[in-house]
Amino acid sequence: MGRVREGIDDALARFLEAQPVFFVATAPLSPTGRVNCSPKGNRGEFAVLGPRLVAYLDRTGSGIETVAHLRENGRIVLMFCAFSGPPRVVRLHGTGSVTGAGDSRLEELLSSFAADPSPGTRCVIVVSVERISDSCGFGVPLMTFEQHRPTLDEWAARKGPAGIERYWQDHNARSIDGLPGLS
Numbered sequence: 001m002g003r004v005r006e007g008i009d010d011a012l013a014r015f016l017e018a019q020p021v022f023f024v025a026t027a028p029l030s031p032t033g034r035v036n037c038s039p040k041g042n043r044g045e046f047a048v049l050g051p052r053l054v055a056y057l058d059r060t061g062s063g064i065e066t067v068a069h070l071r072e073n074g075r076i077v078l079m080f081c082a083f084s085g086p087p088r089v090v091r092l093h094g095t096g097s098v099t100g101a102g103d104s105r106l107e108e109l110l111s112s113f114a115a116d117p118s119p120g121t122r123c124v125i126v127v128s129v130e131r132i133s134d135s136c137g138f139g140v141p142l143m144t145f146e147q148h149r150p151t152l153d154e155w156a157a158r159k160g161p162a163g164i165e166r167y168w169q170d171h172n173a174r175s176i177d178g179l180p181g182l183s
Contacts, residue, residue, distance in 0.1 A: 007051030018179030026069035036065035064181030087137035120156030
């Protein structure tokens with residue numbers, strides 16, 4: 001059934017990078033803080049950088065929970081489910097960091113992705129993976145993938161760079177629990 005892996009090999013990397021959606025969960029340190037779980041579309045926006053290192057492009061959203069939680073405590077888990085083909089669930093537990101505008105590592109990281117960053121990309125989330133678990137996924141439904149929604153890219157293009165910056169200031173400066181988000 002389930003197993004813990006030592007690292008991400010080529011076959012697992014291909015599985016992870018091929019999934020059209022994955023999920024990210026984080027939590028603040030406060031026991032009254034809100035746990036966050038977010039779906040992430042993957043059009044080449046997730047990359048395996050090494051046997052225990054992964055990254056994804058973080059796109060503009062209505063909240064900034066993942067970034068705020070990572071800056072506070074670094075804890076993160078990514079979950080990938082096979083919605084077609086053989087059943088499988090993979091979880092990557094680790095410590096995440098935020099690489100954004102002004103960080104000298106940003107350009108190098110951006111070159112690691114199959115996709116170019118969309119106009120609404122806020123930063124790159126890099127995860128140092130501490131635990132890799134693979135389980136059966138028998139309870140995950142079979143679903144057919146149609147396509148990625150164009151809505152977020154269209155919205156970001158309409159806003160333009162200055163509009164995106166204003167949106168970040170207005171909506172992504174603090175998490176729902178008041179933690180600092182984007183500066």
